[in-house]
Amino acid sequence: xxxxxxxxxxxxxxxxxxxxxxxESTVYFTADLSANGLEAIFDRVGARLSGNIAVxxxxxxxxxxxxxxxxxxxxxxxxxxxxxxxxxxxxYYEGDRYTTEQHRETLQxxxxxxxxxxxxxEEGTTMLPVKGGKWFTEMSVGGHLVNYDSLLVLxxxxxxxxxGFGGSGKNIGIGCADGRIGxxxxxxxPGSDDMWDIAKEEFMERxxxxxxxxxxxxxEHIVYINVLRNMSVSCDCxxxxxxxxxxxxxxxxxxxxxxxxxxxxxxxVYAMKAHQHKDLVERMESRHGLRQLTYMKELGMGNDRYQxxxxxxxxxxxxxxxxxxxxxxxxx
Numbered sequence: 001x002x003x004x005x006x007x008x009x010x011x012x013x014x015x016x017x018x019x020x021x022x023x024e025s026t027v028y029f030t031a032d033l034s035a036n037g038l039e040a041i042f043d044r045v046g047a048r049l050s051g052n053i054a055v056x057x058x059x060x061x062x063x064x065x066x067x068x069x070x071x072x073x074x075x076x077x078x079x080x081x082x083x084x085x086x087x088x089x090x091x092y093y094e095g096d097r098y099t100t101e102q103h104r105e106t107l108q109x110x111x112x113x114x115x116x117x118x119x120x121x122e123e124g125t126t127m128l129p130v131k132g133g134k135w136f137t138e139m140s141v142g143g144h145l146v147n148y149d150s151l152l153v154l155x156x157x158x159x160x161x162x163x164g165f166g167g168s169g170k171n172i173g174i175g176c177a178d179g180r181i182g183x184x185x186x187x188x189x190p191g192s193d194d195m196w197d198i199a200k201e202e203f204m205e206r207x208x209x210x211x212x213x214x215x216x217x218x219x220e221h222i223v224y225i226n227v228l229r230n231m232s233v234s235c236d237c238x239x240x241x242x243x244x245x246x247x248x249x250x251x252x253x254x255x256x257x258x259x260x261x262x263x264x265x266x267x268x269v270y271a272m273k274a275h276q277h278k279d280l281v282e283r284m285e286s287r288h289g290l291r292q293l294t295y296m297k298e299l300g301m302g303n304d305r306y307q308x309x310x311x312x313x314x315x316x317x318x319x320x321x322x323x324x325x326x327x328x329x330x331x332x
Contacts, residue, residue, distance in 0.1 A: 011164075011201050011288025014270055014281075017305065025257035025303040027264040029323055030311050033229050033249055035075040040311060041254045042080055042152075045223040048256060051149025053084040054118070056172055058156055062096050062109045066230035066245065068156050074114045081152070085116040089142045090179030092187060092195070098179070120144040121178035128213035132299055135206050139213040140182035150221040151214070153258070157226040157265045159233030159280050162187075162196065162203060164289015167262035168224040169296060173211035186210055204291035212299055215258060224261040225254045228268060230330075233283040247280045248272065248327035259302030263293050267320040272327065 028044040030037045055077065060067040077084055090103055097103040100122045107117050120142020128145075130136040153168045160166040163174075177183045186206045188195045198206060215222060228250035250268050255261040266284070269277050284290060297304050310318045 010294055011204055011291030012285045014266075014285070014290060015294070015304075017267065020304050022297070022305055023303045024305045024307055025255060025260035026309060027253050027255045027257070027260050027306045028309050028311050029251055029253050029264075029318065031251040031323070031326075032312060033227070033251060035069075035072040037252055038072050038076050038225070038227070039079060041225060041252050042076060044309075044311065045225070045254045045256055046080060046152070048221055048223050049081075049150040049152060050221065052147065053081055053150045053152065054087040054145070054148040055081065055084055055152045055154055056175055057086050057088070057154045058166075058171060058175065059086065059088055059107060059112050059117070060110055062106050064110070066156065066158065066232050067110070068154065068227050068229075070111045070114075073154070077115050084152075085118045085148075086112060087118045087120050087142075087145070087148070087176075089121045089175060089177065089182075090119060092179055092183035118144050118147075120176065121180075125178040125181055128217050130209045130213045131216055133209040133212070135202075136185065136209050136213075139210045140178050140185060141176045141210075141213065142178045145176055145214070146217070148218075151218045151223075153222065153224045155224070155226045156230070157228045158231045159283040160287070160289070161234060162199065162287065163207065163292065164204075164284040164287035165266065165280070165292075167226055167265055167292070168258050169208055169211045169262055169292050172214045173207040173209075176214050177210050182210065200288040201291045204288065205295050208292055208295045208299065208301075211258070211296075212301055215301060222258075223254065223256050224258050225252060226261055226265045227252050228265055231269075231280060233279050245330050248276055248324070248330050250324055250327055255306070257302035257306070259293065259296040259304055260306040262296070263304045264306055264308060264320065266290070266293065268324050271320040271324050276324075276327065276329075
């Protein structure tokens with residue numbers, strides 16, 4: 001089957017805040033990269049979560065060095081989310097999480113043993129509708145996803161080999177799609193011998209439509225936290241093979257708006273000095289990853305304008321430049 005080609009739609013071009021239009025959402029920020037900081041920012045958005053709560057987290061390949069620290073997540077779930085489950089899906093590529101058996105072994109190695117971990121596609125898949133999509137009318141996700149009433153999207157914000165960056169959109173767009181059907185729908189043209197042949201704008205749009213199916217399913221009962229720490233240009237799926245981190249740590253953002261959360265995270269990276277953000281910006285732009293943001297807006301998934309609220313300083317409104325003004329060179 002011949003792959004459909006679409007013209008460039010700006011995924012390599014950063015849109016400054018002054019050039020954006022539309023409403024504003026609220027994004028909370030803390031520079032406190034700790035278990036307590038994570039709890040404090042969760043408190044600003046967590047009231048929307050009730051019932052059977054899932055926490056979508058990238059648990060990483062074996063011994064991956066850059067994932068959100070397990071003690072932070074353990075404390076958050078013990079104090080704020082008793083009874084909740086971490087949720088994941090198996091991978092599309094053959095590796096440490098390709099089968100459920102391999103995946104559970106990797107979870108043990110990485111220490112995700114302090115609460116239930118539900119591999120959503122362990123017992124099959126289900127289809128969620130994609131409203132207003134260009135590529136899909138429905139998306140195949142792990143079948144257990146519909147057992148949950150609420151979803152916390154807890155994301156390690158970083159670069160990504162295919163997506164340019166991985167934020168909340170990637171965490172659920174790829175991370176809730178099941179490992180055989182859904183991920184293939186996003187990554188591979190039917191009939192192609194190259195399982196990764198979909199890239200740039202088309203890939204961003206497919207991934208975003210998958211994310212939209214999850215956002216729409218949970219409605220008012222989904223919230224987003226991005227942790228801007230250990231931001232390698234490589235995804236956590238590359239584990240110990242990930243490129244060394246050179247981008248400074250920033251802090252944590254949270255919102256009830258997926259686009260605002262990811263846009264604010266990207267804006268903070270761009271607000272850094274050129275030598276601080278060079279590698280991560282190059283990764284975003286070379287993969288046309290910024291199309292994730294513009295397509296979320298086209299699909300009505302949120303606002304790319306926002307009030308950034310600094311919870312460390314009496315809820316003062318700040319700019320992304322304020323948030324990164326005092327960042328220091330990355331050190332292990």
